[in-house]
């Protein structure tokens with residue numbers, strides 16, 4: 001299936017322009033939330049809410065995330081978008097960010113530091129982070145769903161879904177498994193998000209699933225070279241959540257694919273982070289990295 005290359009979409013989503021968030025500095029958070037919710041009436045009605053103003057501040061904020069999750073692309077007018085950017089930037093300023101440059105390497109491959117880091121990828125300051133997307137590419141539509149796709153879209157802002165909508169319309173079909181698309185990261189600490197659809201595994205891991213997972217990793221790495229100045233990249237553990245790929249089998253394949261690519265492109269990246277979320281996943285990656293060091 002033919003898919004769209006970066007050259008075929010970069011200008012449509014202003015990929016190379018720096019994102020400058022709006023700053024409505026004289027407006028309170030509660031007013032910003034109200035303004036955005038006013039623009040999302042049909043979304044919160046769909047969620048069974050009759051009057052958001054009766055909710056606590058915290059519940060209104062949660063409702064805003066949920067309404068954005070279910071709202072179609074291009075639902076917000078320019079003022080609401082600016083209000084949301086302002087809110088997300090304020091929240092970002094009060095959240096502890098981790099700069100990938102400060103993380104200790106687990107090992108070094110050529111000139112590339114390989115880092116294992118446990119935490120929320122939306123707080124990571126890397127040039128690019130990876131999103132485990134679905135084939136619609138538009139982000140998750142399940143309100144409050146704890147997947148990485150939802151976390152990334154909620155913290156980036158609505159521009160991410162808008163870009164993905166542009167890409168998928170230009171492409172003319174759903175996103176195939178095992179390739180990658182890059183967008184700006186908007187209100188996230190990172191500059192870019194690289195979206196990939198990993199394979200879905202039900203039952204035993206097939207050779208096709210292995211090939212496609214490896215292809216997701218290498219396509220993401222290749223994509224970093226299509227944009228100026230991506231020197232650090234943070235992978236999430238693709239396919240190992242809702243998509244059911246056993247992490248014990250996905251991890252050695254991820255390491256092997258990344259190591260091969262880094263060996264072939266020794267000066268391409270300063271840092272590659274393997275970002276995990278749970279303690280169990282951290283332990284799996286730690287063992288796999290130790291085994292990798294022993295064998296190489």
Ligand code: ADP
Nearest residue numbers: 120121132147148151237239240241242243277
């Ligand atoms: P997939 O559909 O590809 O399986 P998921 O979102 O279900 O994607 O999970 C992918 C991986 O991302 C899982 O290992 C999950 O624990 C992890 N994850 C979920 N939320 C976050 C987050 N905020 N930051 C980093 N990793 C996360």
